[in-house]
Amino acid sequence: MFQITRKQELAKGTIVRFDILAPKIAKKAKAGQFIILRVNETGERIPMTIADKDEFAGIITIIFQVVGKTTALMRSLKEGDFIRDVAGPLGRPAEVEKIGTVLMVGGGTGVAILYHVAKAFKEAGNYVISIIGAREKDLVILENEMDFISDELVVTTDDGSYGYRGFVTQPLEKYLEERYDIKLIYSIGPIIMMKNVCAITKKYNIPTIVSLNPIMIDGTGMCGGCRVKIDGKIKFACVDGPDFDGQLVDFNELSKRNSIYLKDEKDCLLFSIK
Amino acid sequence: MLDQDVRYLKYKTFLNTYCPYCRQSFNVEEKDKKVIVFNANFNGSALKLKLSPFLDVFEVESSIPIEKNEILTELECPYCKKSLIKPEMRCGECGSQVGEVIISTHDKLIPFYLCLRYGCEWHGLSKSDERKIKLKIPRQEMPEQDQKLRTANHQEVPYGYTSELALLEAGRCLQCKKPECVLGCPVNIDIPEFVRLIAEEKFDEAVKKIKERNVLPAICGRVCPQENQCEETCILGVKDEPVAIGNLERFVADWERKMDLVKIPKIKQKLNKKIAVIGSGPAGLTVAADLQQLGYSVTIFEAFHETGGVLTYGIPEFRLPKSIVHFEINYMKEMGVRVELNHVIGKIITVDELLENFDAVFIGVGAGLPKFMNIDGESLGNVFSANEYLTRMNLMKAYKFPEYDTPKPKGTRVAIIGGGNVVMDCARTAIRTGSAEVIIVYRRSRSELPARHEEVRHAEEEGVKFRLLTNPVKFLGTDSNTLKAMECIKMELAEPDESGRRKPIPIEGSNFIIDVDMAVVAIGNSANPIIFQTTPDIKLNKWGYIIVNPDTNETSKEFVYAGGDIVTGSATVIQAMGAGRIAANAIHKKLSNMNGKRIN
Numbered sequence: 001m002f003q004i005t006r007k008q009e010l011a012k013g014t015i016v017r018f019d020i021l022a023p024k025i026a027k028k029a030k031a032g033q034f035i036i037l038r039v040n041e042t043g044e045r046i047p048m049t050i051a052d053k054d055e056f057a058g059i060i061t062i063i064f065q066v067v068g069k070t071t072a073l074m075r076s077l078k079e080g081d082f083i084r085d086v087a088g089p090l091g092r093p094a095e096v097e098k099i100g101t102v103l104m105v106g107g108g109t110g111v112a113i114l115y116h117v118a119k120a121f122k123e124a125g126n127y128v129i130s131i132i133g134a135r136e137k138d139l140v141i142l143e144n145e146m147d148f149i150s151d152e153l154v155v156t157t158d159d160g161s162y163g164y165r166g167f168v169t170q171p172l173e174k175y176l177e178e179r180y181d182i183k184l185i186y187s188i189g190p191i192i193m194m195k196n197v198c199a200i201t202k203k204y205n206i207p208t209i210v211s212l213n214p215i216m217i218d219g220t221g222m223c224g225g226c227r228v229k230i231d232g233k234i235k236f237a238c239v240d241g242p243d244f245d246g247q248l249v250d251f252n253e254l255s256k257r258n259s260i261y262l263k264d265e266k267d268c269l270l271f272s273i274k
Numbered sequence: 275m276l277d278q279d280v281r282y283l284k285y286k287t288f289l290n291t292y293c294p295y296c297r298q299s300f301n302v303e304e305k306d307k308k309v310i311v312f313n314a315n316f317n318g319s320a321l322k323l324k325l326s327p328f329l330d331v332f333e334v335e336s337s338i339p340i341e342k343n344e345i346l347t348e349l350e351c352p353y354c355k356k357s358l359i360k361p362e363m364r365c366g367e368c369g370s371q372v373g374e375v376i377i378s379t380h381d382k383l384i385p386f387y388l389c390l391r392y393g394c395e396w397h398g399l400s401k402s403d404e405r406k407i408k409l410k411i412p413r414q415e416m417p418e419q420d421q422k423l424r425t426a427n428h429q430e431v432p433y434g435y436t437s438e439l440a441l442l443e444a445g446r447c448l449q450c451k452k453p454e455c456v457l458g459c460p461v462n463i464d465i466p467e468f469v470r471l472i473a474e475e476k477f478d479e480a481v482k483k484i485k486e487r488n489v490l491p492a493i494c495g496r497v498c499p500q501e502n503q504c505e506e507t508c509i510l511g512v513k514d515e516p517v518a519i520g521n522l523e524r525f526v527a528d529w530e531r532k533m534d535l536v537k538i539p540k541i542k543q544k545l546n547k548k549i550a551v552i553g554s555g556p557a558g559l560t561v562a563a564d565l566q567q568l569g570y571s572v573t574i575f576e577a578f579h580e581t582g583g584v585l586t587y588g589i590p591e592f593r594l595p596k597s598i599v600h601f602e603i604n605y606m607k608e609m610g611v612r613v614e615l616n617h618v619i620g621k622i623i624t625v626d627e628l629l630e631n632f633d634a635v636f637i638g639v640g641a642g643l644p645k646f647m648n649i650d651g652e653s654l655g656n657v658f659s660a661n662e663y664l665t666r667m668n669l670m671k672a673y674k675f676p677e678y679d680t681p682k683p684k685g686t687r688v689a690i691i692g693g694g695n696v697v698m699d700c701a702r703t704a705i706r707t708g709s710a711e712v713i714i715v716y717r718r719s720r721s722e723l724p725a726r727h728e729e730v731r732h733a734e735e736e737g738v739k740f741r742l743l744t745n746p747v748k749f750l751g752t753d754s755n756t757l758k759a760m761e762c763i764k765m766e767l768a769e770p771d772e773s774g775r776r777k778p779i780p781i782e783g784s785n786f787i788i789d790v791d792m793a794v795v796a797i798g799n800s801a802n803p804i805i806f807q808t809t810p811d812i813k814l815n816k817w818g819y820i821i822v823n824p825d826t827n828e829t830s831k832e833f834v835y836a837g838g839d840i841v842t843g844s845a846t847v848i849q850a851m852g853a854g855r856i857a858a859n860a861i862h863k864k865l866s867n868m869n870g871k872r873i874n
């Protein structure tokens with residue numbers, strides 16, 4: 001059993017942040033890794049990227065968007081409540097080293113994961129430029145945190161209600177035009193956003209890493225549910241990833257696979273409301 | 275003839291009985307039961323002696339009251355009136371006179387003796403004839419759930435033997451001097467001995483005998499492929515059906531559990547040495563049980579939220595009830611084995627870190643990285659690996675969706691690709707979750723199916739169809755990216771290759787389409803790399819499996835042992851247990867021979 005030590009609702013309550021007491025995991029967790037959790041006996045196993053950790057307090061942080069039954073159930077939990085199972089840290093950590101200037105691009109809840117990676121790059125001594133996007137002002141998350149660890153920060157909203165009006169790809173293209181010292185781009189967010197980011201960076205021939213979040217059950221390579229096509233070959237996001245070279249990812253197939261269980265999610269949510 | 279040369283025929287064997295002289299049959303139908311009728315004589319009065327052909331009821335019919343212990347003075351054939359008394363022989367129990375009749379077995383006629391004292395049930399045949407009579411008992415099948423009913427539930431299909439059936443079956447064993455069955459068993463259980471104990475109704479001693487070599491008999495009795503192991507080498511199998519060793523193993527293990535006779539063994543000494551076991555599947559459980567019993571402190575690290583490994587996530591409820599797996603694991607916990615769930619070793623703790631705190635480490639993590647065919651459309655919705663399908667159904671209990679949250683994969687027409695036990699498990703699970711048609715697609719022919727015969731038979735009985743000599747080449751999807759059909763090609767078998775199996779070759783231009791809306795790819799697993807990502811000094815072979823010393827199962831890293839599928843690739847439960855046994859012995863030997871402690 002793993003206790004929730006702190007709960008915080010972000011973005012009008014559609015995005016929630018949990019601090020979970022899991023000292024062994026906190027000790028090992030690195031940026032880019034994830035956990036698999038199961039809320040209760042009848043629950044699903046769902047992957048959650050570790051958004052932050054405090055090794056000394058023994059705490060890991062997860063930030064999730066309420067989309068289905070499990071995440072709705074998780075939002076109903078209070079500080080002090082327990083999560084039945086937490087396994088991790090899983091996946092390969094992001095490869096963080098001092099390389100100069102890095103550009104971090106995140107969208108939606110992806111910003112939560114981006115924060116952990118951006119922080120690691122900053123701590124490694126890089127010059128960090130961050131671009132984070134959301135649909136509207138209220139959905140922008142972790143702006144202060146990102147600002148704190150970034151040397152430059154651009155916030156975009158699709159409707160222009162805050163910051164730069166438009167998608168994250170526009171400031172990205174501007175940076176790539178103006179700066180010649182960007183060594184690496186790291187992108188986390190909706191599949192369509194990562195796909196567009198990769199399409200742009202390809203023109204400039206700059207290495208681009210994306211973090212994928214496909215369907216997953218066990219998170220240890222066993223089920224193969226998280227299979228993605230990388231350079232035409234089947235890879236498992238949980239053991240070979242979740243980070244991959246964005247230019248090699250078959251995004252079309254990934255978005256098709258991720259749409260498969262949407263109907264089941266709805267069925268399950270309806271059942272739980274009944 | 276001395277009485278030790280005459281063997282007592284204890285079991286309820288049906289016999290056809292004849293007069294040794296006129297060869298007329300004594301068997302008479304009387305009301306509902308068959309009886310053997312002789313003319314007998316007691317103190318000069320005529321009697322009718324009745325004996326059931328199962329040889330367990332002596333009855334004497336007469337108007338003269340006859341006391342127990344009184345001896346018949348004459349026994350004759352009701353047809354030719356010749357005396358059946360054998361004056362040179364005596365009853366093995368009371369020394370009274372015996373009569374001789376003839377019984378038939380497999381075209382052979384064998385003399386058979388019975389005591390003439392009323393009340394004494396001694397009867398027997400000579401030792402040299404015993405083998406012939408045993409062949410007469412057919413192999414006993416386990417009673418099973420009705421074929422129609424069972425496809426609508428997830429309960430276990432065979433009910434297991436009753437004591438009567440077990441006694442009958444155990445009585446078939448010839449007690450060979452050089453038992454071939456023991457050599458066929460990966461953990462060398464003393465099979466003739468435990469079967470003999472069952473035959474003598476000493477069930478508790480029988481189960482103890484098995485447990486000397488195998489800690490999980492209730493599980494192995496259910497899932498071992500006995501027809502390729504102990505039962506394959508059974509001498510009876512040459513002309514007839516082999517002894518049902520697996521069914522007997524299952525019977526005594528279940529009997530012990532149901533009678534609540536399972537006792538936690540006393541651990542003689544505490545060794546103050548710690549062992550880490552990675553993975554709670556069959557290999558890990560064997561190592562844990564063996565070493566805990568020897569006095570070590572064992573901790574099992576399990577990656578999932580439930581213990582049992584493949585026994586829990588892989589094998590379905592109707593083949594191996596989870597209550598049995600839980601029972602066995604609870605037994606180990608009561609023995610003192612510690613279990614740490616949700617621990618993915620290599621991630622939360624590395625093997626090197628374990629070695630700082632434990633004297634030895636055993637890796638029994640299984641293969642667990644599903645293989646795909648690498649054909650078009652494999653990433654479509656409703657195309658699953660067998661691992662994913664079974665994990666959802668068994669570990670996550672998706673068959674109870676939406677009571678359980680994990681969505682249940684479902685299809686109306688389902689194709690399962692492959693030919694092993696896992697394929698049968700998937701197919702039978704699909705039948706039970708309401709699929710109208712389930713088709714197994716296998717590229718070789720029926721005789722090459724690697725699954726257990728019982729599983730194939732059960733699958734067929736439940737309505738699973740087989741498309742043999744067929745291989746998928748492409749999955750076709752709908753607009754919403756879920757599966758709608760599968761393109762296949764017909765295969766033919768060429769000459770056997772080096773492995774001895776006939777190689778399947780596609781027949782060009784024979785492509786055809788099967789309409790299916792769900793497919794499960796069950797063509798095996800490759801090695802899981804998680805542990806080795808953080809422990810590069812464990813040597814692996816070219817397929818990613820661990821290289822071990824076959825005598826000790828020690829890896830290239832000292833004090834680290836391995837066994838099961840992560841060494842051999844996909845194999846059986848009992849082979850994994852055999853590997854665990856070798857490692858446990860080697861760990862004990864190595865740690866016992868060391869001076870002082872390895873760690874503090």
